[in-house]
Amino acid sequence: MADIAIQAEGLGKSYRLGLNAAYGSLREAVSEMGRRTAGRLVGRGEKPEIDVLWALRDVSFEVEQGEAIGLIGHNGAGKSTMLKLLSRIAEPTTGWAEVTGRVGSLLEVGTGFHPELTGRENVFLNGAILGMRRNEIRKRFDEIVEFANMERFLDTPVKRYSSGMQVRLAFAVAAHLEPEVLLVDEVLAVGDAAFQRKSLAKMAEVARAGSTVIFVSHNLATIQALCERAILLERGSVVTDAPVEEAVTGYLRALERAASDDLLTRTDRDGRGWEESKVSRLAVFDGDSDEADVVVGGRAARIVVEVTEVLPTMECQLTILNSLGQPVTTLDSELSSPADIRDGDSGPRIECRIETLPLIPGRYRIDVLLRGRQEIQDGLQAAAYFDVEPGVIDGRPMPAIGVDGDVVLPHTWQLPA
Amino acid sequence: MSQQPATKPIDEVDLETPPPETVRLQATSGFGRVLAPRELWRYRDLAFQIAARDVTIRYRQTAFGAAWAILQPVAFMIVFTVVFGRAAGISSDGLPYALFSLAALVPWMFFANAFLLGSESLVLNQALISKIYFPRIFIPAGVVAAGCVDFTISLLILLAIVLVYGIVPSLAILALPLLIAIAIMTALGAGAGLSAINVRYRDVRYIVPFATQIWLFVTPIVYANSALSQPLRTLSAINPMVGVVEGFRWAVLDTGNAPWDLMGISFVAAVVLLFAGLAYFDRVERSFADLI
Numbered sequence: 129m130a131d132i133a134i135q136a137e138g139l140g141k142s143y144r145l146g147l148n149a150a151y152g153s154l155r156e157a158v159s160e161m162g163r164r165t166a167g168r169l170v171g172r173g174e175k176p177e178i179d180v181l182w183a184l185r186d187v188s189f190e191v192e193q194g195e196a197i198g199l200i201g202h203n204g205a206g207k208s209t210m211l212k213l214l215s216r217i218a219e220p221t222t223g224w225a226e227v228t229g230r231v232g233s234l235l236e237v238g239t240g241f242h243p244e245l246t247g248r249e250n251v252f253l254n255g256a257i258l259g260m261r262r263n264e265i266r267k268r269f270d271e272i273v274e275f276a277n278m279e280r281f282l283d284t285p286v287k288r289y290s291s292g293m294q295v296r297l298a299f300a301v302a303a304h305l306e307p308e309v310l311l312v313d314e315v316l317a318v319g320d321a322a323f324q325r326k327s328l329a330k331m332a333e334v335a336r337a338g339s340t341v342i343f344v345s346h347n348l349a350t351i352q353a354l355c356e357r358a359i360l361l362e363r364g365s366v367v368t369d370a371p372v373e374e375a376v377t378g379y380l381r382a383l384e385r386a387a388s389d390d391l392l393t394r395t396d397r398d399g400r401g402w403e404e405s406k407v408s409r410l411a412v413f414d415g416d417s418d419e420a421d422v423v424v425g426g427r428a429a430r431i432v433v434e435v436t437e438v439l440p441t442m443e444c445q446l447t448i449l450n451s452l453g454q455p456v457t458t459l460d461s462e463l464s465s466p467a468d469i470r471d472g473d474s475g476p477r478i479e480c481r482i483e484t485l486p487l488i489p490g491r492y493r494i495d496v497l498l499r500g501r502q503e504i505q506d507g508l509q510a511a512a513y514f515d516v517e518p519g520v521i522d523g524r525p526m527p528a529i530g531v532d533g534d535v536v537l538p539h540t541w542q543l544p545a
Numbered sequence: 546m547s548q549q550p551a552t553k554p555i556d557e558v559d560l561e562t563p564p565p566e567t568v569r570l571q572a573t574s575g576f577g578r579v580l581a582p583r584e585l586w587r588y589r590d591l592a593f594q595i596a597a598r599d600v601t602i603r604y605r606q607t608a609f610g611a612a613w614a615i616l617q618p619v620a621f622m623i624v625f626t627v628v629f630g631r632a633a634g635i636s637s638d639g640l641p642y643a644l645f646s647l648a649a650l651v652p653w654m655f656f657a658n659a660f661l662l663g664s665e666s667l668v669l670n671q672a673l674i675s676k677i678y679f680p681r682i683f684i685p686a687g688v689v690a691a692g693c694v695d696f697t698i699s700l701l702i703l704l705a706i707v708l709v710y711g712i713v714p715s716l717a718i719l720a721l722p723l724l725i726a727i728a729i730m731t732a733l734g735a736g737a738g739l740s741a742i743n744v745r746y747r748d749v750r751y752i753v754p755f756a757t758q759i760w761l762f763v764t765p766i767v768y769a770n771s772a773l774s775q776p777l778r779t780l781s782a783i784n785p786m787v788g789v790v791e792g793f794r795w796a797v798l799d800t801g802n803a804p805w806d807l808m809g810i811s812f813v814a815a816v817v818l819l820f821a822g823l824a825y826f827d828r829v830e831r832s833f834a835d836l837i
Binding site for chain 2: 229230253
């Protein structure tokens with residue numbers, strides 16, 4: 129049997145809820161202490177009620193050395209918490225885990241950068257933060273600089289770098305890290321599409337080289353490409369721990385179940401704490417009819433988003449994904465067209481009209497992101513599902529399910545007679 | 546679970562990479578995080594880089610650079626000499642008032658800066674703390690270490706000024722390392738302790754600046770400790786900076802009568818403060834990432 133790289137037994141992590149638990153003020157702590165002491169003196173040491181959230185609960189699993197494992201689940205299912213525990217940033221509340229080997233993480237660009245330090249100084253600092261030994265960095269310094277293609281700017285403070293240059297340098301350091309266990313939270317590693325692509329390539333390379341990889345992502349296609357096995361978390365517990373196809377199917381089914389719920393009751397939101405306005409309903413209509421969730425390819429379709437509150441400068445982003453969870457297209461109102469209409473009287477309702485729906489028959493899902501006051505107000509994965517019935521596009525019948533690709537483009541042929 | 550290193554032919558064994566270590570992650574209680582030498586040693590490279598960062602950025606993009614290390618105490622010295630030495634006529638134990646206050650201000654400024662910056666340090670590094678594991682004590686300790694660089698510069702200049710005044714330090718100057726150690730322990734104990742409290746209670750941000758002001762006046766910097774009557778005079782040394790400041794005057798200005806009682810009490814007080822600060826830090830370190 130191969131060596132075990134990570135073993136987790138009954139891992140759990142709870143957080144105390146409320147602003148008070150996080151910051152609190154000294155005054156409150158002192159008065160609380162007074163109350164408790166008084167309570168003890170009087171003889172009833174009652175504990176104040178504390179609202180506790182279990183981000184992870186009784187999670188057990190094993191990862192062999194050299195395995196690549198995907199962690200999937202809704203927002204708030206506990207994926208990031210799990211990475212925090214495994215990387216030792218946070219301590220588990222219950223249970224234990226044993227991690228063998230040097231742990232490295234790919235982080236948000238520039239986490240370890242100090243703007244006042246030069247490129248050279250930052251390479252050393254960032255390398256140390258990522259867990260590299262000093263003489264290891266020194267040995268590979270030239271390689272890192274060459275990889276980033278940055279010789280000329282080495283002695284310039286990083287704050288004068290363009291963001292692209294910062295990304296390049298950050299990635300060059302990360303790419304020379306040789307961890308035995310690599311933890312990646314795609315949500316953290318983003319910031320820049322190029323960086324993300326490189327990160328994924330690096331991960332694949334690390335996995336091939338025999339390191340253990342734990343990968344958190346919403347992108348099921350990348351999970352399927354990189355991992356043999358996946359763990360599906362739901363509300364902090366392991367629901368499925370299986371070969372990646374099985375776990376992904378389980379996740380897609382869970383998403384579909386969630387879509388049938390009342391959207392306002394869902395807690396797996398992506399609002400970064402704003403949520404002044406939330407998506408209350410999302411539905412897809414065929415043409416001008418009122419029948420929801422079944423549309424015909426080649427005909428007009430309307431995606432209607434109902435929100436709880438109208439805010440200034442509202443924008444909406446819709447991502448359509450196929451049945452495998454791969455994105456097909458993203459529609460974003462921020463990229464505006466003169467044909468768009470902003471109407472003060474339309475009520476708390478956003479509509480996106482697609483004149484000729486170019487999707488081949490099949491089942492699709494929609495993820496939605498709502499912005500207002502320049503902030504992300506709300507976000508929901510799988511806000512709705514809809515089925516596309518076979519239709520005709522430009523007088524041409526659509527291909528059936530089973531062909532490659534998800535879209536049909538209006539087109540004409542010229543052929544020999 | 547055993548992790549036998551795979552048997553390799555001798556020439557392939559990489560001497561630099563030790564066999565993979567297994568780390569057990571579980572809820573801990575009590576102490577043992579800060580005072581864990583093996584763990585601190587394992588992360589020594591990061592500790593060095595953090596300290597180097599703090600030294601480097603301190604005077605980046607400043608016109609006077611490291612000269613600030615001495616400009617600050619000298620500026621205070623001038624103000625104190627005019628206000629307290631001349632106008633108020635405070636006794637300076639027969640020494641020139643400028644020297645009398647500068648010898649105290651040099652260790653004091655080290656302490657005050659390390660205390661102020663140290664108490665803010667964890668919160669200022671929250672991006673790191675919430676994303677990477679390392680022994681957190683390196684953050685406030687790095688600030689204190691960076692302060693030591695300033696301290697060295699200003700101390701050398703202080704000694705030069707003393708020589709210019711025609712005072713040749715006696716053997717008492719050999720006590721400086723002990724006095725510096727007391728100052729470092731005080732700064733690290735107070736800085737680390739308050740930085741940990743600051744993670745949870747941001748009130749610290751408002752307390753520290755004026756606590757530093759008050760601390761300045763309960764330490765014999767503008768006045769001489771001899772101005773106090775007994776037993777307050779000796780008891781005041783439970784403020785460790787009393788022993789440091791009076792010790793500095795004796796060691797640097799060749800005053801002759803060694804304040805052993807003050808230095809002894811202050812040494813003990815500094816050790817207690819250091820352990821209390823680190824112990825508190827140790828207790829709450831495990832929740833930093835959850836609270837910051």
